[in-house]
Amino acid sequence: MACQQTTQCHSSSCFLYAAGLVLGGAAIGYFIGFKNGTKKARMNTKIQLGNATVIDAVDAKDIGEQKGFCRCWKSEKFPYCDGAHVKHNQETGDNVGPLVVKGKR
Incomplete structure (x- = not known):
């Protein structure tokens, strides 16, 4: 039973870690795109x-x-x-x- 809880916790933490990376990357990409898009030609x-x-x-x-x-x-x-x-x-x-x-x- 201890192994199942550890596996479940490990899966949840991996999911949260991956979601954080995706959201962080999206935020950085948006910021860079916004800064480049607002420059006047x-x-x-x-x-x-x-x-x-x-x-x-x-x-x-x-x-x-x-x-x-x-x-x-x-x-x-x-x-x-x-x-x-x-x-x-x-x-x-x-x-x-x-x-x-x-x-x-």
Whole structure:
């Protein structure tokens, strides 16, 4: 009779130990996923990453009739638009486009 009680107690303690491991692992996984999920995605992944803020100035005289300025951060000719947003929009379903500035007429 003593052996049956020991086996029962051993099974119960193993079950509790396993349940604790599963719940602890689930809690840790949830916490890690929650922390990673709440990070805001970085839009700019290549333009002047060493600077706190990217600022480009363009003289109004250089605009001419009109210029397109990049707003997707993917242009190879930044700050000017080179159409890189078209591929980005197709891949992500986004609708970003250039800022078009017209000069005086």
